[in-house]
Amino acid sequence: MTKKEIQGQETRYRIIRSAVGLFARFGYYRTTVSEIARLAGVTTGAVFHHFPTKEKLLMAVIEWLSRGIRTYVELLESVDHPSSETISRVLDLMCEHYERYPEATICLATLATELSGSNHPAEQTIKSVYEIFVRAMASVLAKHPNVTNSRAAAISFVGAVQGIAIQGLMREKETNIRTLAKGFYSMLQSW
Numbered sequence: 053m054t055k056k057e058i059q060g061q062e063t064r065y066r067i068i069r070s071a072v073g074l075f076a077r078f079g080y081y082r083t084t085v086s087e088i089a090r091l092a093g094v095t096t097g098a099v100f101h102h103f104p105t106k107e108k109l110l111m112a113v114i115e116w117l118s119r120g121i122r123t124y125v126e127l128l129e130s131v132d133h134p135s136s137e138t139i140s141r142v143l144d145l146m147c148e149h150y151e152r153y154p155e156a157t158i159c160l161a162t163l164a165t166e167l168s169g170s171n172h173p174a175e176q177t178i179k180s181v182y183e184i185f186v187r188a189m190a191s192v193l194a195k196h197p198n199v200t201n202s203r204a205a206a207i208s209f210v211g212a213v214q215g216i217a218i219q220g221l222m223r224e225k226e227t228n229i230r231t232l233a234k235g236f237y238s239m240l241q242s243w
Contacts, residue, residue, distance in 0.1 A: 066094070070091035073155040074091060075113060076156070077155065079162060085099050085106055110163075111173075111174060114181060117181070120149055120157075124145060124188070128189060136240070139237060142189075146216070155221075186206045186207055190203045190206040212236065216229065217229065
């Protein structure tokens, strides 16, 4: 790759990361391209050079966020004998992601909430991203003797884990994400 191509990729990545942070905090519709450009340290023209429309940028953000979901799937698919330790490992992974970049952890949830029922093309893409995790988690939960509907349990687990991340961001002065995750895990263990 040439120096110019490397710089272009770095700029594209900064734009995506800036969009993730702003979408997580303010949503897709309330975030302007000029705000994204300002946060990324580029011009609005540079944003449109890399992403011809705001919607194309949204799709790139969802694609980038889906990589994080894939790490959960890889973890779940590597489990030979699911146990409560499996849940603990998923929660640890979520905490690691959150500690690196909290907004990325909650951005998909924010976008899903905002776009749900809107018939926006990204709504189906987000569902597809979640579905990858849901299938992997349902496969693990199907082996639990007390889980009667593994798909419903997997969907609920996604919501609970995202809720932990959102509360972690809201309550960052009060507590930390690991304390919240341990609290959730302890509740699961006692039942």
